[in-house]
Amino acid sequence: MVLGLFKKHCPVCGQDVEKGKAVKRFGEYLCSEEHAEEYHKKLTKEESKDAGRGGRGGRGGCCG
Numbered sequence: 504m505v506l507g508l509f510k511k512h513c514p515v516c517g518q519d520v521e522k523g524k525a526v527k528r529f530g531e532y533l534c535s536e537e538h539a540e541e542y543h544k545k546l547t548k549e550e551s552k553d554a555g556r557g558g559r560g561g562r563g564g565c566c567g
């Protein structure tokens with residue numbers, strides 16, 4: 504294990520994240536608050552997509 508080595512990439516833009524500036528959200532390090540927000544949006548979007556399928560409350564048309 505190497506201490507002092509910090510190699511992370513922002514999952515939004517892919518650039519190196521500096522330890523001093525890193526924003527940790529949802530177990531990921533992001534380069535800025537802005538991208539933390541962006542990443543959060545991405546996550547919630549995927550979740551809602553997942554909930555949408557098979558969930559009720561959509562526009563009807565159940566039976567085939």
Ligand SMILES: [Zn+2]
Binds near residue numbers: 513515516518535
């Ligand atoms: Zn970024």
